[in-house]
Amino acid sequence: MRCPFCSCDNSQVKDSRPTEDGAAIRRRRQCEECGARFTTFERVQMRDIIVVKKDGRRQPFDRHKLTRSVTLACRKRPITADQIELLVSSIQHKIETSGENEVEAIRLGQMTMEGLRTLDSVAYIRFASVYKDFTEARDFEDFARSVIEAARE
Template sequence: MKCPFCGHAETQVVETRLSEDSGFVRRRRRCSACDKRFTTYERPEVSFPMVVKKDGRRIEYDPAKLRASLALALRKRPVSTEQVDAATERIEEKLLNLAAREVPTHQLGELVMRELKKLDKVAYVRFASVYRSFEDIDDFKTLVDEVR
């Protein structure tokens, strides 16, 4: 690590601490040339796959869109924010574990449906009815029968 004061390339780690939420590591460092101390923060760089839309466009994964989709399906349902946060984390973990550069929207949609099915059956049916673009009432009835 380069010293921000004198630019010397060699520094020593004096102290290391994990953050409260373990999202990053805080390190106190000392420059071996000028003897000044400074703090660095290290956090992992996470790269989500690109999302491939049905029309072939590629867009960046947006966690806000995922959260908004879940919130819309779960609107006025008895599901806590903590449960939604946990579901979001599980979906994102599965995306990262795929280790793919791209993920089609249908695969992302299936991950969301799996989580919604565990959280709330009504939210699952809401999301699935829009996601699967039901054409008639029989498609909807089949889904409801599947949930029962």
């Protein structure tokens, strides 16, 4: 495994353990050249999934892109990295076990919103503001109102 700090190809595994959801192995590594420590995750890839964008473009599913989006929505919220990892793993698992080789970006966004809704209402609204392309403050107000009303029911 290449060191992210010095790009040396030699690193030593110091600790391995399964992630909370059991879908991956978390490995703590130490670079043999510079001594830096870093973490890697090893997970099974069941099949290559293609994301179909609104405009018809197709691109490979990128777990890191989804993780970045969710992390950004959860920024400065009381949500742990493990909770984010669990949410992303859950979404990826649903996609991979659906039996389809393609998933529409709209469906991917909906799955992410469903997961965030149960995790944190502020993160849910943040993600929705980008996903639903809010253009003015009124869009936030209307959506936040619907979230509050749904929570009361």
